[in-house]
Amino acid sequence: MSPTPAIGRIVHYVSRGSADGQYPSLCRAAFVTQVDTYQDGPDADGQHIGHVGLAVFNPEGIHFNRTARQDETEHRGGTWHWPEGSPAAAQAGPVDLPALAAGVRKVHEIQGRAGNWDYDAYQRGLYNGLELAVSILDGDRKPDYRDAPPEGYRSERASSPPASVATP
Template structure:
């Protein structure tokens, strides 16, 4: 996938860290870019995360190309057309 710089209002995935007790494992959540706080670092963004129980706002989320590190964002995975 190409590395397009994120833009405000773009859909992304946020990797929720899960709970400290392990009851809730890390999970991918739908998110939307709300701001690029530092134009010198466009890969750290602000997002609103859509959780099953409500919204979560995070002002400083780093990019992770692997899409696996908790507390990071990545572009949604694309499935090939069937």
């Protein structure tokens, strides 16, 4: 039987992909932000009955889905499942949430350093997604998103050669 989804758990969301097939359906990391409780218990396959709300992390930004259903077998677009190889996917049991939260916080701290978040729009979006994740872990804290640096600004990484490159 699959564990019950809970707010703050990390799951995989399966993107829908495009109808013409140009963009395939892919697994994306997501945080559970809401669990409906109007239906009782799991179905015969041990899957959650009802919907969960997700904050989905895509390379292009964050997507919110308030009506995702669990699908541990077919992984159809628009559904969620436990990450492959995770304890939750293999068996019901406790997950070391403090260790997972500490890992997310560490990546957030690294991504927030000069030369990372301010390198380009993608890196800033990655930081802001991690900021959202940490604000969820913190409880009701409002995320402190970072705006683009001023015009003409050069990040440390863009203006400094890598340590392995000798300068004349």
